[in-house]
Amino acid sequence: MTQEAATAAEKKPNPIVPFMKLPEKYPDEPAYLWGVVCNNCGAKYLGHRTACGNCGSTGPFEETRFGDEGEIYSFAVVHQTVPGLEAPYVAAIVDLDDGVSVRANVYGLDISKPGPEWFGKRVKMFTEKVRVDREGNDIIAAKFKVTDGK
DSSP states (O other): OOHHHHHHHHOOOEESSTTEEOOTTTTTSOOEEEEEEETTTOOEEESOOSSOTTTOOOOOEEEEEOOSEEEEEEEEEEOOOOTTSOSSEEEEEEEETTSOEEEEEEESSOTTSOOGGGTTOEEEEEEEEEEEOTTSOEEEEEEEEEOSOO
16 A cells, blocks of 8 residues: 555544534444533533533533434524635524534525524534545534425
């Protein structure tokens, strides 16, 4: 094996945020969001926690896998952005069915006609490569697509 082939074989996709996991067999197995549940009060958080923001407990926390469906809680149509990012796009807070919220871009909406009917729209998570890091690894982000006409 050449040095170039060995380097290419070592490259792997990496999640853009620490609370997203890419299974060993990604993309054949879907990525997912994970977090913890406070065993004291049941509060749920994306990612790792050292203390509960609800009850102040320092644990224990139980790691859990969150689902990939939810609804739009809040949104903004972004018209100006940094070079390299396409605009306009919909930035939203999505309330997952599991009781946690995540900020993400939402697709499948007519950006020319934003309105109050977007609140509560059902969405489903998908992942895609958004860039390549300095080592040549693909960086994978979670995004959401509208699943209903609500």
